[in-house]
Amino acid sequence: MSTVAPPVGNAAGASGPGGSGSGSSGAGDSPDGSERNTGATGRSTFGSVIARVPRAVWPLVAFLVLFGIGGIIRPNLITVDALIGTATFAIILAIASFGQTIAVIQAGIDLSVPNTIGFSALAFLTLVGPLGPFGAFVAALLAGAVIGFLNGIVIAKLGLTPIVTTIAMNGLLFGVILLAFNFSELTVTPDFVIAMTSAKISVLGLSMPAVLPLGLGLMLVLQLVLSFTGWGRSLFVVGSAAETARLAGLPVDRIRVVGYMLSGGLAAFAGIVIVGYYQQASATMGASYLLSSVAAVVVGGASIFGGRGSVVGTVGGALVLAQVSTLVAVLNLGANIQQLIYGVIILLVISLYGRRRA
């Protein structure tokens, strides 16, 4: 514990100026930092440079600091293989958290992620027989999108709170999982999913599991969608000021529903990836992603009140959490301490930039 606490403190210290800097640069800064170069006049050069750094960079910086500290403790940790190992663990958590990121950006939350993961994974394995691998893949993604659609309709049209709606959906899905699937038959993972996730492939001469480039590619696509499409930009507007967006003529309900559909579809994709990588499925396979998906999003710099966040940040958040678990494993501290450090990191992150904007 005492050997790991300083690294955490250092990581937070490194991101400290950024947190306070971006906080004081006003509420108008955009999530990807592209509009920050106004209004930084009359401040020290260092401060203005720091304030212009996109928020998504800070989790990555924190990860690099933690990675370096790991190397100081155990020099054999600074190897490409160790990096790939941590990154693989992180990218799976990140894929499970991409949908959560989109839900949080639009000022919602998706607590149905765990059982959406389980449902889509089990539906995929069940449908591989009748539909073939590709048909089952498409059907499972569609199932996730339908789950998200139902969430979105209830939240946007009925006006129930996202927390209540998605908890109810999570419970409903758990019942459906227990009722609908015959677990004893679900043991064979199709080859193409293994090829997509756990099979070792060579990228630039480095051997890594296929899920790593897959996840990074998905991150890239999602970030481009969020940053450069009209729907992506409007998602941030809806998240930070829904009423204003409505008055400005944005189709707020439709943007919300599409956001939850994407969230559900991404959770379904995560379910298939998890089945492919670990090659096992169970009714509760998604349970650990309930809190950790929100944790990755929060550590990645998203605001829990909406309007701010990025999938690049979420990958950074997942990398920080994964590196912590690597360090904990290397130092033999036990899984409990890992959870404790997760909690402390989240507390540090929200105390740096988690306050409600005035």
Next chain:
Amino acid sequence: MSAVSPSTAPAWSRWWNASGVTRLRREGAVAPVLAFVVFFVVYVIINPALLTRFQLQTAANLVVPLVLVALAQLVIVLVGGIDISIGAIMSLANVVFAVQLETMPVPVAILLSIGVGLGCGLFNGFLVAYGGLPAIAVTLASAFIFGSLAREVLDAPGGGVTKEIYLATSGELLPYLPVSLVWLAVIAVLLWLLLQRTSLGRHIYGVGSNMESVRAAGLNAKLTKLLAFGLAGVLTSLGAMMLASSTVTGDPRSGDPYLLSSIAAVALAGAVFTGGRGSIIGTILAACTLGLIGNLLFFARVNSYWQYVISALIIVAVVGIPVVWRKVAFRVKGNRS
């Protein structure tokens, strides 16, 4: 309605107000109370044996921990927060109680467990009230911390809960009445008195419904929030002890299922998640309904896995119908105000 003076109001109106129906309606608790009545009648028709001593006691022991945790979640929701760490606090208080019983006298173990719940609640409350941090993020972090502490205290089910403690809290101490219901009634009445008859209770409702007015009126909103979180922690630890006693074991993961179901019960009770509105009796009955659906299906010879589907549908129906009703009424009548 309350502006009408008693002398001019018709008799039915006075009865209506005096029986608390108006308050139930204002707190959004009519739907969950009706839902419970329907549920209870169906239950007794399907399984009249519920009213026998053994079954009533089993059912009471099953729901009392959930009811207490739901009341804790209600107090947090009343001040406009939400507690993601409530399951972890429950696990921690549960294992502390069970472990302390191995070496300490019972009252000390009870006090330590309550102290743990209070401490966890104050930790959350301090960061939320005085740190200005969002409750959902703070309690997400503390869920990890408290959960890991619980597994440090006791890493597998065990502890020293004795048969005598089971008898005193969940067993056949009284001739007919399940004793866990008596404890629940005592706690619920005390909580009701605290929330409805003391200034702290009025402040808790006030902070949730209009923070700015409370501050302008010179009340200490931050202290009120802190105390609300502490109160919720104490209620959670009471639920944890009832759970440990009725299962005769301490379990570091026993609180986990209570996170989502406590929020579901509070939602079903008609509480508003932006704060200020929520009913104690509604929460108790909502938690009873949700907790007993699995039992009802068992006696109706339906696959009890349906309980998850039915609970979700009940929540969406009971919470959603008033919203739809209001929208339809708005369309039909137009905006008259």
